[in-house]
Amino acid sequence: MAVNRPTRGKKYYTAAEANGALPLVRVIVRDITDLARDLQDRYDRLARLKPAGNIKVGEAYQEEIRQAQDEL
Template sequence: MSEKNANRGSISEGEGKIYLSLDEANALIPRIEPLVRRMVDLARDLQARYERLAALPAARRERHPLYKDEVADIEAGIQRDFAKLKDWVEELASLGAITKSPVEGIIDFYAQHDGREIFLCWRLGEPQIEFWHEVDAGFAGRRPVCELLESSTT
């Protein structure tokens, strides 16, 4: 366990991954929720700005100086905000929260169950972690965490 995580309960690291128990991951939700909300807002705004920029006809952007300056400003803003978004994703990762979709606010947490690696899955708006999925299954493969609890007791 790294020094950085030494005071965080039973968190363990492997191959640069932070593994959390369900309780530990749920305890992080109130801490990360405001950042995830800002991340979602910024990611959606970035997506909309990029789509508006892409919709401008290239000929119009390149020939008219007014468009050139405006496009340059928009592109600079997109780059600046993308860097901010990337910083937030890295901040979340340092806590053990892996951003799967900044636009939808989907966050996974590495966990281990019955000797295998899984993801505990949370989406902005959910009060706590209620789902998990296999590492290769993705959001569509989410299953209720009660399955994990049931299989642990049997």
């Protein structure tokens, strides 16, 4: 269910404020890109682990794949 939140106006920064915020922005962007790369790696690994077609796999193996999918 979507929550209606009041919209905020645009925030404008002075050059000094923007320059002061850059170190934090760099850290946040680096964290986001690292997490995105990790998520893509996990997705690719999971795609390789999934059996193709109607191949029967053991229950333990299926459970491990389900857990990996849930973590994504």
